[in-house]
Each structure stands twice: as C-alpha cells, then as structure tokens.
Amino acid sequence: DIMSLMTANAMIQAQLSSLCDQFSTFFKEAPTHAAIAPGRVNLIGEHTDYNDGFVLPMAIERQTLMVASFRDDDQVHLKSTAFDEKAIFSLSSNIPTGEPTWSNYLRGPISYCLEKGITPPSGFNVLLDSTVPGGGGLSSSASLEVAMATLVETLADKNLDPVQKALICQKAEHIYAGTPCGIMDQFISAMGQEGSALLIDCRSHETTPVKLDDPNIVIIITNSNKAHELSGGEYAERREQCESAARTLGVKALRDATLDQLKDAREKLDPVTYRRALHIITENQRTLEAASVLNNGNFLAMGPLMFASHESMKNDFEITTPELDLLVTLAADMAEQGVIGSRMTGGGFGGCTVTLAYAEYAMPIMKSLCTRYREQTGIEPSAFITRPAAGARPLTVTQYTSM
Numbered sequence: 001d002i003m004s005l006m007t008a009n010a011m012i013q014a015q016l017s018s019l020c021d022q023f024s025t026f027f028k029e030a031p032t033h034a035a036i037a038p039g040r041v042n043l044i045g046e047h048t049d050y051n052d053g054f055v056l057p058m059a060i061e062r063q064t065l066m067v068a069s070f071r072d073d074d075q076v077h078l079k080s081t082a083f084d085e086k087a088i089f090s091l092s093s094n095i096p097t098g099e100p101t102w103s104n105y106l107r108g109p110i111s112y113c114l115e116k117g118i119t120p121p122s123g124f125n126v127l128l129d130s131t132v133p134g135g136g137g138l139s140s141s142a143s144l145e146v147a148m149a150t151l152v153e154t155l156a157d158k159n160l161d162p163v164q165k166a167l168i169c170q171k172a173e174h175i176y177a178g179t180p181c182g183i184m185d186q187f188i189s190a191m192g193q194e195g196s197a198l199l200i201d202c203r204s205h206e207t208t209p210v211k212l213d214d215p216n217i218v219i220i221i222t223n224s225n226k227a228h229e230l231s232g233g234e235y236a237e238r239r240e241q242c243e244s245a246a247r248t249l250g251v252k253a254l255r256d257a258t259l260d261q262l263k264d265a266r267e268k269l270d271p272v273t274y275r276r277a278l279h280i281i282t283e284n285q286r287t288l289e290a291a292s293v294l295n296n297g298n299f300l301a302m303g304p305l306m307f308a309s310h311e312s313m314k315n316d317f318e319i320t321t322p323e324l325d326l327l328v329t330l331a332a333d334m335a336e337q338g339v340i341g342s343r344m345t346g347g348g349f350g351g352c353t354v355t356l357a358y359a360e361y362a363m364p365i366m367k368s369l370c371t372r373y374r375e376q377t378g379i380e381p382s383a384f385i386t387r388p389a390a391g392a393r394p395l396t397v398t399q400y401t402s403m
C-alpha cells in the first residue's frame, strides 16, 4: 500500500537530510555523494547458505546511509554518527585493519572495490548513520559493507555486477571482521527487491523473487535485546561441523545429501554432528517448501514451516537462546489472535525473531509479545513491522548541496 511505502521513503529522506546537515557541520563542506544499503530479515533457511543450500531473506526498512565528498589528497576519513573517533587511512587496494573497530567493516569493501578497478579519483570524507540495530541478527554489518561498496561505486562512477559486489563484501567480512559467514546477508542487502523476499540458491547464486506484498499480511521483527556476537566461535564451529558431516557422507556440501542418506550414515556420525546435518537437510526442504507456498499465496502453510524451523534450530542446531525460545512460544500461543508463524532469524545466540501475522492484529500482537516477554524476563524488548525493501543503491544529495 502506497501510504506505508511513502512512509519508508520519507524516513530515508529524513535520515539523509539530517546526515547531510551533520556532514556539513563536521567536514565544513556539503556532501556530494550518498549511498544506502538495508539490513535484512531471513524468513527461513538458517545456516544453509554456507552449505550451498537455499535461503529466503528480504531486505528491511532499516538501513545504513553514507554521505561523502571528495578530498584534495588520497586519504579516506570515516566518521560514524554513533561514535566519536574518526578512522583515517590512505586509499589503496591494501588497506590494513585498524582503529576504531567499526571501521574494519568498511576497510575491506574499499580495498576490494579498488582491486576490482572501482577506483574513485581521489580520497574522500564519509559520514555514516545506521538504523539497523547492531547485534540483532538483522545484518547490521552486511549493510555497512554493502553501503560502503555502493558509495565507492558512485564515487568512482563505475559499477560492479551486484553478485560480485556481494562476494567482495562477504570476503571483507571473512578477512577484516573474522566471521566465516555465508553469502546470504551481503546478497540480500545488495539485491533486495521492494515487495518481495528472495529465494537464493547459494550454490548457483540464482535468485527468484517471492512476492510478499499482500496488505493483509505483516512481518513483525521482535528484538530479544540480548545481543549476539558471531565472532564468538560458535558460528565457525557450526560451519566446521557441517563440513565434517558432508565429508563423512561423501558429498560436496550438505545441500547434496538427502535425509535417507543421512539416516543410513547415522552410525558413522557422532550424535552432535548428526543433529547439525539433520537441521541443514530439513531446513533446505522447508525453505523450498516455503517459497512454493508463498508463491501460491498460501500464507497459512508458512506457520508450521516457521515453527518447525525454530524447533530444528533449538534442538538440532542449538543456536537459539531461552529468550528467543520464549518469544516464539509467546507468538505460538497467539495463533488464535492472528499469528501465522514465528522463528528465530539470523546467525543465532541472541537477536531477533521474525513473525508472520495478519495485518489487522499486528498492533495487539506486538503489544502482547512485548508485555509478556518483559514480565517473564525483566528485559525490555523492541518490535517493529517491516515490508520487503529495495536493495543498495546510490542516493542523490543535490537538494542538500546548495547550503
């Protein structure tokens, strides 16, 4: 519906206008270039991306914005609205990691853009601002990386193929942030489509839009406000367990294994590795099924798939927290009050749940979820509704440059 789409765009314009003002105050000149990249929520298909499998994420109406101007030298000056300290380094294809820590999400994308021949004519100043909550499993880091690459593209006046852009941002996350992530987050932030989720085949990189613009349906994101930390080692450990299971099963990746194959090999796998593989194999099936039921407009059929996905992440992949389990139980208890399905979303160990619900009940559902969660945990949660948003793109700042 046009009203709420306008609201999302109006919010971006307000964020941009305020950022341009802050840029002018800080750098003593008006910005000339700008870029945006959204966070994401994954509807289903968790930890399947690095197993060459399927995921079904959508970009959300929370985003990182960056505004910039050229400098007279070859230096890059980065400033965030969230932190005092500035990052300063020379523009090159070999930028080292450094202080402040948040700048490491930006050093990689700049280096790899230059490596690909996406080279701005000089150094530049950047001010960034993000409305993607950090540590919430909503890909705040991918939105930083993809916004940075998109800003470099517009400064260089030269574009990367969006798949290449996602891949260099994934590499940046591996090398500069130390998380061996899959391709999902950078992919959807770069290629999200307004009004659709994307079914991504993480082996072929083929994407299929799955329409999700029925005005009677909403996506509610509830943040448990217990932060997750993917560099904690658990993520890498899950990845190793999956790779070890694939080796034992004699397949290239768990994407290639069937449930029967897994059951036949049960004796050869230790119980933990077996359960990790069980999650991936069943989650791939659920993800394909989800894309198919959504394509048929059969929203009700998403419910059991989302709840089963959560159970699988809780019992077999073991990446949920008591807080996330509680949020999903509370949502399940509201099946009669308009909830269709709910599950943890993202890397896990904290962060958010995603809930599919009937739009007319969205407000009472959010209120009740938050009240009961607060009563039972003593933690203040936060919740918001989002529609599938567009992926990264440059923005124009001409209207702000006259000051």
Ligand code: GAF
Pocket: 042, 045, 046, 047, 048, 049, 050, 181, 182, 183, 184, 185, 346, 347, 348
């Ligand atoms: C994190 C990773 F960055 C993604 O690649 C993906 O594996 C996800 O966790 C789990 O589905 O967001």
